[in-house]
Amino acid sequence: MEKLKLDLPVLLPEIPDLKDQCVSRLTGTLEGREGIFRVHVKSEENPPQLCIHFDPDVITLHRIKSIAEQTGAQLHDKFGHLLVEVVGNRHARHARSITRMLNELEGVVDAFAGSSGWIRMEFDKSKTTIKDLIISLQDMGLSIKPASLKHRNEEGETLLKKESKSLDRSQKMNNDIEKPPAKNEENHEESEAKHEDDSHEHDQDHAHEDEESHDHTHAHGGIFGEKTELIFSLICGSLLGIGFGLSYVSTVPGWVSLALYVSSYFFGGFYLVQEAYTEVKAGNFEIDFLMLVAAIGAAILGEWAEGALLLFLFSLGHSLEHYAMGRARDAIKGLSDLAPKTALRKKDGTTEEVPVEELQVGDVIVIKPNSKISADGVVINGESSVNQAPITGESVPVDKMEYDDPESIDEDADSIDDKHRVFAGTINGNGSLEVKVTKLSKDSTLSRLIKLVNEAEAQKSPTQQFTDKFEKYFVPSVLVLVVILNFAFLVIDESFSASFYRAMAVLVAASPCALAISTPSAVLSGVGRAARGGVLIKGGRPLENLGILKALAFDKTGTLTEGEPRLTDVITFGDTEENELLKVAVAVESLSDHPLADAVVRDGKEKLGETDFPEAEDLESITGRGVKAKLNSSTVHIGNTELFEEADGIKLSDDLKQKVEDLEGEGKTTMIVRQGDRYLGMLGLMDTPREDAKEVIQKLRDMGLTHLIMLTGDNQRVADAVAKEIGIDDPKGNLLPEDKVEAVKKLREEEGDVAMVGDGVNDAPAMANSTVGIAMGAAGSDVALETADVALMADKISVLPFAIGLSRKTKSIIKQNLWISLGMVALLVPATIFGLSMGWAVIGHEGSTVIVVFNALRLLAYKS
Known part of the structure; x- marks a missing residue:
């Protein structure tokens, strides 16, 4: 396990003494998080520095910074965070190679490329710049989607937009890629950012058009667009079939079938050669290269038909894998289509249609009946019912009414009652509304939800970490076995060609394609389905952990009760x-x-x-x-x-x-x-108590959660009364925030895994010390969105059984996928050693890959 140790310059506002309770709260909240081993403040530094020892595979630096800031600390911008979507990340194995190359870049603290196309990087600003990182991505053959570069990142720096593609890359290519960036690069980046700000309006006009063009350009695009790989694969199969059929016609010369097989090789290996070349150039010997070797080996042995079959099934499997993963990605990308592109702004008694990016805090917009709401805000005129399902998952429209003091909205919009607040992307009912904008489009709840879901895609789950480690040792072992099998003719009575053929068949059988895609496909589908149900799950780790819980701790006020x-x-x-x-x-x-x-x-x-x-x-x-x-x-x-x-x-x-x-x-x-x-x-x-609290508690018990406790600062008699009414058997009253933390720690000692359900604000320390922190009402709380592992967007506890049930289903499908992928390898390897033909090995290999991906897609249709 790789552990990182970082010093973050930290300011603790209005805290005169580092022994203050707020400092202990900060370090205690962080140390409770899984993946953080030690947190302490270096008081001898000026300013004081927060030293954090953590495992980047479990928790990201960006997440650590968010939690620290929500706890009250102000951190200097020593480290940057970059989240971009790329075109050219072909599949899970390629994503792993990209991750490895990114982590070798100078100044990169941690990076991860998800198989869905999103890449997350944490970097030291004193050693590298955003410009350098984007150029490095381009040098890897990746192009940046402009939509993911529209807005400023968390640190306030302007990201390079599509103009970054026009940078003089020839100069970069002439330099040593490993060379550290010069110190004066920072100044150059500032001027680049300034130039980019000047061209921002031009970008906005064309970004949507560019994004559409990207959406229609598959990583394997070509003359038939995104379907080119599938069509090439079908052509390969057709040529193979015709050639194989003609080989049994005595009147047709043999060279005709051979010509058809060679043509089949061309179409089946077209993209395989590109991928193999890219990987070998980067010093990696992935499955694409190994498959190419096997196909060439078959040709050398004169087994053109079997080599063509290998290429046909491999390319067909790839195209089906891309299609299925695309379906999973579409479930998440559908969130981006929720927000309207324009808004009706009311100014000086007249209305004008403007892009939502132009809306400013304090603007008044008009929402017509049965139209989408274009910005987060507070209703100042009119009444209507609003369908909030796109954001919160609520099935019943929510009544909204005007707020009677519009002038005070700017002071603390988040504290205004939900019946007055609306969110971008939700759908107005039959009434007309006037809404005072409280957040810019890039800061809206929908925008933050989309960003956090995309970050969740770029997080490893525990099972994925296991499979990555397994492959790390398994693949070299397979290569050693293949080399040994090439010399089997020295031991047993057979020709070298027979030994070589067997070795190639084993190479195909043992390639862990299905294993590589089994977990990412399930996590992607699970996170996407959760988002559509009004639940934000921040990555594979909480998605898996939620399903193994046996104990839940609830805050009382506002969680189990109306508040x-x-x-x-x-x-x-x-x-x-x-x-x-x-x-x-x-x-x-x-x-x-x-x-x-x-x-x-x-x-x-x-x-x-x-x-x-x-x-x-x-x-x-x-x-x-x-x-x-x-x-x-x-x-x-x-x-x-x-x-x-x-x-x-x-x-x-x-x-x-x-x-x-x-x-x-x-x-x-x-x-x-x-x-x-x-x-x-x-x-x-x-x-x-909430109307549905008793029903939810019973559902959780029916699901097998045996230990449900309630934590509250109210007196014990109040706690006992509420617990009796809703069916909780272990209420704990008279608790201070630190007492809640101790209660959660004790529960973890007893049960192993425990979730803490609260509002994400007062309960942040207790949530941090739980296996999974679950916040309710996150759509109305920025703090809850940032601090929780799982955020229930609606202020309703009724969606909790759905989240836990989905997690269990995801965990079950991941296990099924592991059995299918590893089981097929375990079956095929000995079978090919003892004579199973390469054709059957290819069928089993590609069949298992397609099965695990489509098995994962079942999560998109999950219903509790």
Whole structure:
């Protein structure tokens, strides 16, 4: 396992002492993450440096930086992050070669090329530049998709757009590729970035057109476009079939069949030769080269038909593999089509259609009925129902209404209630809306979701790490075996040609093509299906880990409960009418801004169904006890039992105290109401469980999750009451944030793997210390999107069983694929050693490759 040690210059705002609790929170949150071994602050440095020891195969530097920044740290931009989509990354094995070459580049800290075409790189800005990295990618035969270079990266640097292709590459090719970049390259990059900013508008006009042209140019494009490889493969097979048939016609000369076989070689080997040459040039001997050797060997032996069959099936298998992987990629790329390209901006009483890239924070846009919403924002005029399924996966449209204070939106848009907020890419219903834009198009929830999903593609899963290590030792072993088999004629009574043929057959049989694609195809399909269901899963590791869980820890407030108090009980004393009690309580509490007062006023008015209430005055708050005010010339006290022990007037009777204790025993907050010397009654309030919480908990139990605990800062009686109502058997109350971390650690010790479900903000340390951190309501929270391993886009817990079920299905399909791929190798290798022909070896080899890819595609149709 390769471990990296990096020093990140860190600023801790308003923290005077490195012994401050916030520093411990930062290091504790990071150290809890899987893949991070040690985190400490070097106080002797100026500024202080955060030293992190981590495994880049498990967690990326970019993810570490995001978590640190969300925890409150400000990091200097010493390291850069680059995520680009390329054309020319042909398949999983080629992606592995690209990964290896990228990690050898000067200044690259860590890089990974996913088989889907996305490449992630972390680099040291003092040693290399974005320009150099892009040129290096081009030198590897890859071209950058302009759409992935539209916006600035996380560090704020402008990425090179399509003009980067016009750079003078001849100068670069004349230089030694291994030569470190000159120090003054930074200045050159700045001028390049400035030039690029000047041409930004020109880029925007043509980027979409260029992107479309790229979409129709397959990595194996040619005269028939993206279908060229498939058509060449079919031509190869047709020529082979005709030649084979004519070989049995005695009147046809033998050279005709031979000519057809040679022609078949040309079409079947056309792309194989290109791939083999590229790999050998880079110093790699991948399967393409080995297959070419086997085909040439067959020709040398005069077995032209078998060599042509090898090339036909290999090229056909490749084209089907590309088709299937394309289907999986399309499931994710469909997210990019959700956002409209233009918006109707309202300015000075008129509307104009503008590109969404031109929208600024504070602009007002008009959303017509039954049209897509073009930007994240807050509704300031109109009411409608909005279909949020494209973002959150919710099947039922959500009602949206206007926010009554448009001027305050800019101050803290994220804190505004969801019923006022809309997201780019969602679909408006029958009402017309005016929306105040709160995020630029590149920062919208949809844009961030697309970016994070693409980053998730460029992450290794545990199984993929295993298969990579297996292949690392397996392939050389196969080559040694093939070399030995070439000399079998020295030991057994057969010709060299027979030994050579057997060796070539074994070479084909043992090539681990299916193994290489088995995991990436399943992860790609799983992540894509999850995204369409409103779940963001950040890579193969959490996707696999989610499926092995036996324990779940839930935050209570806002996760299992609604997150706000509701008026649940209205209990009158003596001859008091319920309406009288509610009117007095609403009149007094309407003067207070306390959350409990808001709940009494809101729910009290709803119960009464009236709008005309008496007016109270002279409200006085008694901290920790309650309030008092004047109403109809009498004094009204509302509060807890301590208030009436201290206030003047008649004290609470033992009978009334018992009623209060009974209600509080149910986990409810009580508010006693007294007008003058007359006790009118009491109100019970509670943060009520979500409607679907009980059903979800039961589903999770049915799925085999045996240990479900609830963590909350509320008192134990409240925790017990909520847990009893929804079916959780292990509630833990009175917990501070650090206590939640300890509870999760203890659960991991007992169960091995545990997920923490919370809102991604207050629960970040506990989520970091779990196997998988799951955040709810991520569509409305940037923090949740960044910190969680799994983000439920909707603020609903009901999608959690779907996410876990999908993970288990993915894990199952990965296992099936491993059995198919390794099983076929285990079957074919001894069979070819003992005489199975190369033709059957090719059929088994390519058949298993196609089977594992199409098996993975089943995930796209998964339903919980």
